[in-house]
Amino acid sequence: MSLTIALDRPDALDGPDVLDGSDRPAATPRRNTETRAFLNWLACWLVLPNLPFLPITLMGGPPRYPEVVLCGLAGLIARRLNYAGRAGLFLALMAYLVISFIARMFNMAVTMILSVIGLVFDMNPQASIEYVAGAALLLLILGTGLWLLRQPSDFRRPRWLFAAVGATLLLTGGDYAISKDAMGSYARTDPHGAPFSSASSQAGFAALADGKTNLLLIVVEAMGEPRDPALRARLDAFWMRPELAGRYEMIHGTTPYFGSTTSGEIRELCGHWGNYDRIRAPQPDCLPALLARQGYRTTSYHAFEPEFFDRSRWYPLIGFQRMVFGQELLDHGAGLCPNVFPGACDRSVPGFIRRQLETAKQPQFIYWLTLNSHLPIVENKALGTEHCEGLGAKFDGDFPMICRLFSIWGHTADALVKEIGRPDFPPTDILIVGDHMPPFTQQRSRLQFDAERVPWILLRHRAAKAGTPGG
Structure with a gap:
């Protein structure tokens, strides 16, 4: 009875591990909950948002490390929101990631992409197997993300916070390392006073x-x-x-x-x-x-x-x-x-x-x-x-x-x-x-x-x- 009461108290959740009769301490319910919450956060805010772009990134596509950082920050903000808040932020993030990726691919500003988005029906993206595969993957990820976001992702222990920041930085560094050789050919949108020639x-x-x-x-x-x-x-x-x-x-x-x-x-x-x-x-x-x-x-x-x-x-x-x-x-x-x-x-x-x-x-x-x-x-x-x-x-x-x-x-x-x-x-x-x-x-x-x-x-x-x- 005393053990049950202790576990029900919030201040007991960070206490010593409980022995299960073996030489190893048994995992507390809080530890299991925190682990599951972190893994769910990792899937929803780092893995899934960046997965649609992974094939192109591995081929040396446009640098996306600012977007990777944005994913991590959005996830840290969203983890304590209710489901509606998490889902809304996730959908907004995915929309921005797609638009910014297209803009960087074609050396355009995001505002230019938004100005012509209404003409998408004049295009024929299904003519390209790459576009079809990308769209299918994106829809799958959106569905998976909205389902996973129903699960808790509000980890509180400092070590999980450090792990979230570390995972974000690790993915950021990997993207930079892969894309750095062709980085100069992307986002050439501002000459910054370059001498004019044509x-x-x-x-x-x-x-x-x-x-x-x-x-x-x-x-x-x-x-x-x-x-x-x-x-x-x-x-x-x-x-x-x-x-x-x-x-x-x-x-x-x-x-x-x-x-x-x-x-x-x-x-x-x-x-x-x-x-x-x-x-x-x-x-x-x-x-x-x-x-x-x-x-x-x-x-x-x-x-x-x-x-x-x-x-x-x-x-x-x-x-x-x-x-x-x-x-x-x-x-x-x-x-x-x-x-x-x-x-x-x-x-x-x-x-x-x-x-x-x-x-x-x-x-x-x-x-x-x-x-x-x-x-x-x-x-x-x-x-x-x-x-x-x-x-x-x-x-x-x-x-x-x-x-x-x-x-x-x-x-x-x-x-x-x-x-x-x-x-x-x-x-x-x-x-x-x-x-x-x-x-x-x-x-x-x-x-x-x-x-x-x-x-x-x-x-x-x-x-x-x-x-x-x-x-």
């Missing part, structure tokens, strides 16, 4: 406007600068074809990049670092606006939705007089290319550009942002990525996503060269540039590309350079 400025693209020659600027989705010389030579060969040498002078170089695709657009079109969310009023110094004042008709082409990243709002503010998006291209005969971002096929766009230039009554500035090389690229016959080969045994076998990426670029380049190589193609200076490095989830693939620079190629029309009319 392909447009290096090539003197705006100065090529003579009132007679057309200008075509192409920003190629995910076209990064390969580290391997053979891969770089292959990339140059896509755009700098021998059959174009008689009509175009070919120059190439590299330029720094920061951020995601829209940051690359602002870099090349407006001549400064930044992003589209800062554009709230007309921008007279952006390239389309400058050329419009010089008598050029300014047109943009993009094969996806006009609302994606708010392009239908800010494109006119930087000077585009006409915008052509995916549905209009499809309505006028462009092919449909299935992918996670389904839209009109990039290989259809050069034909539209040629027809526009042929019928124009004034000089044209055309801007084309490609779509189909947006990662992840699925293996698909319609995309021309089925059974990908062509980069050699090393890259075809070890880096299938790189092979698919080069395949998309090759198809796009083939379609462009077919049009601009025609004898009757109107005189046009053409600048081709990447927006950012390809944001591969696998570190080995990511490290095949420069983490700071993207390539550009200028095709300068020889007749325009000589100041003579015609082609």
Whole structure:
């Protein structure tokens, strides 16, 4: 009876162990309860929240150690809340972890992801087995977490608190060690006063406007600068074809990049670092606006939705007089290319550009942002990525996503060269540039590309350079 009374008193819970007749002390009910509570806490707040990202982390994905710390802190706060409080905090934490992971993968701010989350239904994530597997794992973890959160996790002994902090720090250090080699290629969203440079400025693209020659600027989705010389030579060969040498002078170089695709657009079109969310009023110094004042008709082409990243709002503010998006291209005969971002096929766009230039009554500035090389690229016959080969045994076998990426670029380049190589193609200076490095989830693939620079190629029309009319 005295033992029962002692155990019922809170101050007795931290007392000496009770002997069970053997040489070992028997575990007290409090010790068992504390152990179970800690293990449940560990599962709910460290293991489960980080489990969906573990496969990519092991492949050397984006650094997540700040998020790991956040998980531990959230768990320590939640352990004394009621079930509703724990479940609400768990769901909010998981939502933030997913959004921040996507943002870091694609060099975007979390606010940018939130601004386009309503357009998720225009995407086709089920086209990617990686996305399907990730979504299934995430749903399983959410269900498991909400079930486990019904169990107590309010440990009180100092040693369990130290164990929780230690486990958090151990997982944090492991994530840092795995991701540190590719860390510089993630979260490149703020130049912090870096000197400005762009392909447009290096090539003197705006100065090529003579009132007679057309200008075509192409920003190629995910076209990064390969580290391997053979891969770089292959990339140059896509755009700098021998059959174009008689009509175009070919120059190439590299330029720094920061951020995601829209940051690359602002870099090349407006001549400064930044992003589209800062554009709230007309921008007279952006390239389309400058050329419009010089008598050029300014047109943009993009094969996806006009609302994606708010392009239908800010494109006119930087000077585009006409915008052509995916549905209009499809309505006028462009092919449909299935992918996670389904839209009109990039290989259809050069034909539209040629027809526009042929019928124009004034000089044209055309801007084309490609779509189909947006990662992840699925293996698909319609995309021309089925059974990908062509980069050699090393890259075809070890880096299938790189092979698919080069395949998309090759198809796009083939379609462009077919049009601009025609004898009757109107005189046009053409600048081709990447927006950012390809944001591969696998570190080995990511490290095949420069983490700071993207390539550009200028095709300068020889007749325009000589100041003579015609082609």
